[in-house]
Amino acid sequence: MLTYLSRTTLAASTALAVIAGAAAANPYAEYEGTTLVVNFPAHPHYDAVMQILPEFTKETGIEVEVDQLPYLKMRERQTLELAQEEGEYDLIGYVVFSKADYVYADQLENLAKYFMNPKLANPAYDPADLIDGYVYNIGFAGGDRGYLAGKTGSLFGLPYGSETSVLGYRKDIFEKHGLEVPETYDEMLALACKIPELEPGMGGLSSRAASGHHAAHAFLLHLNPLGGAIFDEEWTPVMNNAEGVQAAEALKTIVDCGPEGASTFGFGEALGAFLNGDTAMFLDTSIVAGQIDNPDKSKVVGKVGWAMHPMGTKRASQTGGFGIGIPANAEHKDAAFLLMQWLTSKEGDKMVALAGGNPSRFSTHADADVNAKFPHMATFGEALKHADPDWRPIIPVWGKINADLGTTLSKVLTEDLDIQEALDGVAQRATVIMDEAGYNTWK
Amino acid sequence: MKGQILNRMTPYFFMAPAGIIMAIALIYPLGYMMYGSLLDWNPSQSIGEAEFVGLKNYVTLFYDPAFRESLGVTLTFAFFVVIAEMIIGVGLALLLDRNIRGMSVLRTLFILPMMIAPVVVGLMWRYMYHPSIGIFNRGLDAVGLEKVDWLGQNALLSVILADIWQWTPFIFILSLAALQSLPQSALEASRIDGATGWQQIIYIKLPMMLPILIVTALLRLIDAFKVLEVILVMTEGGPGLSTEILALRISRTATEFRELGVAAAMSNYLLILLMILTVSMFAFTRWQERRATRLAAAIQEDA
Structure with missing residues (x-):
């Protein structure tokens, strides 16, 4: 009897563990089948991104449709799109000087609520590894001088395709x-x-x-x-x-x-x-x-x-280049955050670097595989320590x-x-x- | 009574569709631009959110040295390209208005430049003007002459040359059509009276072509004020503001400076300028026609 009971308990707990394990292993399940429409610039980094996006779809079941435009055209298009009640884009790549305009017009999502959401935020994300100069230059707003890091600031985007x-x-x-x-x-x-x-x-x-x-x-x-x-x-x-x-x-x-x-x-x-x-x-x-x-x-x-x-x-x-952010009028914001997080994660960043993109993390610059393929990456990583987020004023x-x-x-x-x-x-x-x-x- | 009213209204009924289309396609956008020019409006705002500032944009522009410089560049550019294109275009038409073998091929070749997309023209000339690999400087170097800093020291001249290359065919083709439709009787009469080729051109062909030439020049002038792509690709308005014509400044004001209201006010200044030019050109033609009629009447009276 005891054996039977323990067997049943064991089986039940195994089944539960499997279900729980499956749920934990696939935070993307809820969003499977969603199609994200994203707007990226025509830029060598984003050409590399195009190569790794199929991997994201394979891993998550989330489809991504990309509208790639020359960056000044992209900016014009975004200006029109973001001012609509319901926008077409779930995620946008924006050029650094657009940050002031978009944040000031309340058109980009504050990322706090996504990073606070345990179902969305990946604990292994390691934000400290993101390059400081890039994050404050491209993603931050509301801090010192309105556009820099500081106690009053918060995060509206993540650096992606940034450059020094x-x-x-x-x-x-x-x-x-x-x-x-x-x-x-x-x-x-x-x-x-x-x-x-x-x-x-x-x-x-x-x-x-x-x-x-x-x-x-x-x-x-x-x-x-x-x-x-x-x-x-x-x-x-x-x-x-x-x-x-x-x-x-x-x-x-x-x-x-x-x-x-x-x-x-x-x-x-x-x-x-x-x-x-x-x-x-x-x-x-x-x-x-x-x-x-x-x-x-x-x-x-x-x-x-x-x-x-x-x-x-x-x-x-x-410090310049591009970042990615979620428009306030996006339709699939949570799924867009998942894509954003995946792209800028350690694995995603390494993948895009190997495909010829510009990494956003210190660890990627120091990575052995990346350096074996691109020997200059270590020097670039060193240079990034001196990247100045106040390189130019990002004001309207x-x-x-x-x-x-x-x-x-x-x-x-x-x-x-x-x-x-x-x-x-x-x-x-x-x-x-x-x-x-x-x-x-x-x- | 009812029938009478209906009769009187009939023409308006017939005109109504055209009137509605005009209102939608012309008056509405124009009105939108006029209203927009009175606002402090950035592209992230809808027109309703923008602040009304009255004529401030017009006043600011009036005292803005960059706008004035840009206006000066536009006027210089338009003046020189239209004059040069008219002289070369009409000259070519007079030269090629004859029956020689292969003329149709030649004519087609002549009008090719204006069929090329402006961005391509811009790129082509930009590379031809390139200081070291461009064909002009390599050519000059080959014959032992000093190289020219085309897009640096001589940017406006370089841009004017490219425009002349592209748009002279337009004048040429219209002038040729005008020449070929001239009444042969007048030319034959002059030949019988012993007029030389030059006399025929100066006293017969050119005066008879004049109404068409005026319209052609006007069309070119309007276009020259609006040229954008070629200059954008070749110089982006530089060095300094030396080739920043108004159309380019308007585009930069709207996209780079994000000041839609100021851009609209600038467009209105351009519109006013073009209206003045168009009206004065038509007034000039009207005055000429009247003078011609008066002269004809005087000749008839004398006879």
Whole structure:
């Protein structure tokens, strides 16, 4: 009898354990068969994401339909979509400067309630492993200055396809002339102008410089490491102080010692010049590493080494790129969170890195398999420790100030406009814009 | 009585469908834009949420140096492209208005540029202007001349050249059609009177083509004010604001600066400018026609 009882209990408890085990093992069961519609940018990272999405569907039973658009088109589309009562998208990839607009208009879900939900949040997620600079730059809002980390802030998105700045250099050229990889700005600028003398016909460092966004981006690359900033603590524009002038001078030196026609280079031309072997250095986003080693696109395969963004008064590399968030008007928010969590989990991040994407975690940068396939990943991981989340102000009026900064700097580069005068003009116009936008209300 | 009213109303009934379509397709969007230009409106808001600011956008723009510079660039660009295209287009038409072998092939070849998508034209010229790999600089280098910084120091000129290349065929094809429809009797009479080729062109062909040429120039002018893609691809408005024509500034204001109200006000300024140009061109034609009629009447009286 006892045996019978114990057998029955054993069987029952085994059955229960199996059921409970099944439930625990498959938190996705409730969402099986759901189809998520997501909006991603056309970008090398998201091309890699496309390769791993079938794995997500296989694992979870959740289907994903992707609408991939060029990022400026994507932004326009999202602006329209997010303003609707019921949106088409369950998850969006957004460019970093959209964060301010979307959060301010209450169009992105605060992620707290998802991470608090035990049925949704995976305890093994390990948020501490996510790269700090990326998380605060792309996902956080409401903290210090409204767009940074801080006690009043919270999380609205997760970094995904984010990037930082690194220095690419031609190992062969450096070896040939016995040059040291530059550690500081002074060394880098000196080298940028020395290389055209050593290698006639070759530019020192290729940089973006075209009017508008490109020139502003290139200036920002130098501004923070050289100790400058766009605004001071009280939102007064200070890009025209001594450090700002120094950053613009650095940009001008780089362009003047750069390849032919450098003053009109957009990102494509700047990268193209480096891929074509026309310059010995390239200081820009880490996203290009894949292309540099692709023989279809590059004449410098195997000749490029990577180093950290040189130091000025401090190390401060770029933070930019994309994040993912759940629109407030999404239909399947919980399932969208599950996808978001899966993509940015340790496993998902490694998978996307191996497929050629830009990882969002420190552990992925240090991972042996990832480093075996992409040896530059360790340097990138080191650079990320210095990624500056306050690389540029992410406020709604930034677009306008950025455009003015970019067009004015372009005049400096092409029309020899005096740097101090040019930056004073930008600061003056920015003051008016900030005043109109209400940043002086409490002064 | 009832029949009379019905009779009087009939034309309005017939006009009603056209009127309704006009109202929906033209007046509604135009009104929407007019109203939008009076708002402080960003794309994340619906039009109802935007704050009404009256004429503030218009006043701000009026004093905005960037807008003024952009307006100046637009006027310079439009002026030079239309003049150059008219001269080359009409000149080509006068040259090719004859029966030579293979003329139809030649004509088709001439109009090819305007059939190419503007983005492709932009990319093509951007690469032709490329400082080191572009065909122009390589050509200059090959014959020992100094290279030119096309899209840097000479950006506006480069953009104008590309537009002339693309849109001269439009003037050419319309001028050719105008030439071929001229009454042969006048030309024959002038030949009998011993007019030379140049005299025929100056005193007969051009004056007779003038009404068509004016409409053609007007169409080109309107288009030149709105050109966007080619410049966007070639220079993105730079360096500085040197090639930032109004259409590009409007597009940037709406998408980059996210100021829909200001963009709408800018579009209205552009609309007003085009209206002034169109009305004055038509007034000029009307004045010319009247003058011609008066002259004809005077000649008849003299006779």
